[in-house]
Amino acid sequence: MIRRRRPDEAQLFHDAWDGRGVASAEVTSLVRTAEQICAAAADVQPSEDFRATLRASLMTEAATVLKPVTETKPDRFVEVATVAPSRGRRRVAGLAIATVTAVGAVGMVSGSANAVPGDALYGVKRGVEQVELSLRQSPESRGTYQLQRAATRLTEAKALSESSGSQDAVAGLLNDFSEQAESGSTTLFDDFTNDGSTSSIQAVNRFTAKAATSLASLSGDVPDDARAPFEQAAATVSDLVDEVAGLCSTCTDVDGL
Numbered sequence: 001m002i003r004r005r006r007p008d009e010a011q012l013f014h015d016a017w018d019g020r021g022v023a024s025a026e027v028t029s030l031v032r033t034a035e036q037i038c039a040a041a042a043d044v045q046p047s048e049d050f051r052a053t054l055r056a057s058l059m060t061e062a063a064t065v066l067k068p069v070t071e072t073k074p075d076r077f078v079e080v081a082t083v084a085p086s087r088g089r090r091r092v093a094g095l096a097i098a099t100v101t102a103v104g105a106v107g108m109v110s111g112s113a114n115a116v117p118g119d120a121l122y123g124v125k126r127g128v129e130q131v132e133l134s135l136r137q138s139p140e141s142r143g144t145y146q147l148q149r150a151a152t153r154l155t156e157a158k159a160l161s162e163s164s165g166s167q168d169a170v171a172g173l174l175n176d177f178s179e180q181a182e183s184g185s186t187t188l189f190d191d192f193t194n195d196g197s198t199s200s201i202q203a204v205n206r207f208t209a210k211a212a213t214s215l216a217s218l219s220g221d222v223p224d225d226a227r228a229p230f231e232q233a234a235a236t237v238s239d240l241v242d243e244v245a246g247l248c249s250t251c252t253d254v255d256g257l
Helices: 009-017 025-041 048-065 087-111 122-135 139-162 167-195 198-221 224-247
Strands: none
Touching (some): 025 122, 122 139, 139 167, 139 198, 139 224, 167 224
């Protein structure tokens, strides 16, 4: 009996990226997110200084790695069949090229961490969040990360409000906060109900404590057009506090999230 080889997940993604074959919903979602990141990153190009430094580094490495090999004459003639590069070697070469190409994008991703709506790298930041969420498998991990994203939306809203940023952007961030807070909490509540994981519900409890503090700090800076989303965000936190108390009255750990 011949055991069928399990498909290579990286190859499945590669095929879907190239438009070959029928991809699963999960792989399709990853491809869509990767396309969004590439589209956002396309608007930001590495500086000339970065390009020059990278080129110099590659040339230095090439001088070491690509040293000419002294040709030696074999004692006797041996016919050697030409062998095409293996699939594995081709994939390694492809990954090497992709790595060099992506060096600039790595800097963009790193630099996007503090971006807010209106910044060139903000689309990259949100795209990276989607990728990381898709990589988290357990309900507790996914739910907790959603709450971390929600907390980030409040930080962004605070930054925009203090700098007199777009009122529409602040309102959008507060709406995103409510959506992500509800989504992450629902996942964690379900995890607690199904598996009795107190750490899941404690994560919600810690989140609501910090979110309440952040909202209180933000309240004085909220623009008029964002007042309704702000009140909805506050109501969302209040509802989550009530749900935590109803599900587990003893889950009162409010240490850092």
